[in-house]
Amino acid sequence: MDYLPIFAKLENRPCLVVGGGEIALRKVNLLLKAGADVTVCAPQFHDQLLEKAEAKQLKTVQHHFTADLLIGKWLVIAATDQKLVNKQVADAANELQLLVNVVDAPQLSSFIMPSIVDRSPIIVAISSGGNAPVLARLIRERLETLLPMHLGRLAAISGEFRHRVKKVIKNVSLRRRYWEKLFANGRLGALLEKGQTDNAIKLMESSLTEDIVSGEVALVGAGPGDPSLLTLKALQLMQQADVVLYDRLVSAEILDLVRRDADLISVGKHAGNHEVTQSRTNEMLVEYARQGKKVVRLKGGDPFIFGRGGEELEELVEAGIAFQVVPGITAASGCSAYAGIPLTHRDFSQSVTFVTGHCKQGGKELNWQALSVSNQTLVVYMGLIQSSEIQTQLLRFGRSKDTPVALINKGTCPDQHVLLGKLSELVQLSAGMQGPTLMIIGEVVNLANKLAWFNPETNQKTSRDPFLVNLN
The missing domain is CATH 1.10.8 (Helicase, Ruva Protein; domain 3)
Incomplete structure (x- = not known):
């Protein structure tokens, strides 16, 4: 952050504007609107500045700038069309440690003037740090249409x-x-x-008499990684939360969008290492809600697709805790889209099946015969450790060894990594992978290169993922 955004109380504070033209007039109008005691220094003045001086709204000093005019001032704006004069003002103000703004010269300024959306007492200020003032103005115009006048x-x-x-x-x-x-x-x-x-x-x-003491829990899907894939409702609840319990699959960029004074608690888990057990996570949801807090259980992907959301809701129901569920884009949808792999296709896949490589201990065995049918897409969540078992069983029940497979690591994120190969190479492909990885098995994987992302900047088809590797 190059600038600290602050709102200055200038009511009855003496401020100086150097310059008497139209640009100076705009700055004077802003200062007057803030209630400042304004003095304007210039050899000549815009007619409207003279009218304001005559109406006792400001004071004028009709001569060239001199440093003694800064004595007793709180804030200074240099708004002349002469670079040397503007620099003289900036140097003199800096020497006296006064806040100074030089119009169109952020390098000389100790503060900059933002684009403003005025719904007083609500004020929205937009700044590009002096880099793109036109862009800041366009953003302001957009906000003007979104924020109601009332x-x-x-x-x-x-x-x-x-x-x-x-x-x-x-x-x-x-x-x-x-x-x-x-x-x-x-x-x-x-x-x-x-x-x-x-x-x-x-x-x-x-x-005031309504019940506001009882807490509630929201199971919120954070999507596969890209913060822009969050739903609007997910973002709203994250901004209102008192406590957020989050998984390790939730990126730092998404956590940055949570309300700043909310308590962030990691309950992440990965194969063989649970920072917080599932039962303890369930207990914490109930405990915080009973304290009257708004709790967000933030899960990677969708909470109802291998996210154990159902187990957590059962606990809340038994405890009588109010809850809601906000679905998220599941990894299968997000990762396949970013890798250019459609999950279904009329020519290659008439169905898609989601399975997890991590089953509950003592749980039922996967129906490998059903999963080995051709012309269907098989998506395996958390399957790296079980890659040998997956490869062996699919081949055993008749899936072709040449069936295309894709491993998508850190899908939808800037460092997404995609490996393409055949079912007979699944163990080899998995060997070098670490971290969250999705498997896609089926003929649709062959479309990955054909459906590469079209880059409008180069007018060419290129892989969206710079680390796409084809081992065939």
Whole structure:
């Protein structure tokens, strides 16, 4: 982060703008809107600046900049069309340790002016660090269309009601829950949009008596790895969570999207090494929910596809804990798409079957005869350790040794790695693999090279994955 985003309180603070043209006028208008005590220095002034001076909205100093004008100022903006003058202002301000902005010269500035979406008291500031101001402006224009005009009134009336909420709800976490619930259902905003302020206040008052103590659990699918594959609902719940219990398959980039003051607890597991047992994970979900917390159980892929989500829900049902499930893009869908392998195809595969290489101890044996049928796609989750057994059994029950196979390691992530080969080479392919790996077995794998990602920059078909290796 090149700049720390802060909001400065400039009401009645003396600020200086050097420059008297149209650009200076825009900066002056922003400072005046913030309530600053503005002085403008320039040899000549824009007509609107003179009008504001005549209306006692600002002071003017009609001569060239001198360093003594900085005495007593809090903030300085250099907005002239003369580079030497702007640098003189910046040097003098830096010497006095004053915040200074030089228009279109971030290298001379100690602060920069962002693009602003104003829904006062809600303010959204967008900055590119001076690298792409037009891009920042386009983002601001997009946000202007998304954020309703009544948002400011919503914030203002909430601020007026805060003392009442604080008096009734003593617990900080529960107060946050009250506001989240009030804002999330949209009823309050809808009333204010219609101008029904009295009804809005009545709704806020009546909501104080509703049950906000009971906790709840959300089983959330985080997808196969790429943060952009998260669902909107998953992201919303991650932003509201008090506690997040996450698997090792959940990437750091996805965890960065969780609410910053939420407790992050790793309950990851991999073959032969469970950081936290499944039974303990189940217990923790119940414990935190009974404390009145909003708990997110964040799972790689989809929680109901080899994610043991059903087992965790059974525990919640027995404990009487409210819950919801948010599906995620499972690894089979995400990894196959990023590797250019369709799971079904009218010519090569009329069905697809998902199996796991890790079965519960004492569980039923896989139906290898059914899994060995040709013209179907077999997707194996967590199958690396069992690659020898998978290869042996499929060949034993009639699957051709030339059946194409793909191993997709760290699928959908920037370091995705794909190996292509034949069923007879499965053990060889698996030997060098470590970490989360998906197996795809079936004729559709032959389409991986044909359906390579089309790169519009080069106007050519290339592998989306730079580490695609074909061992045939």
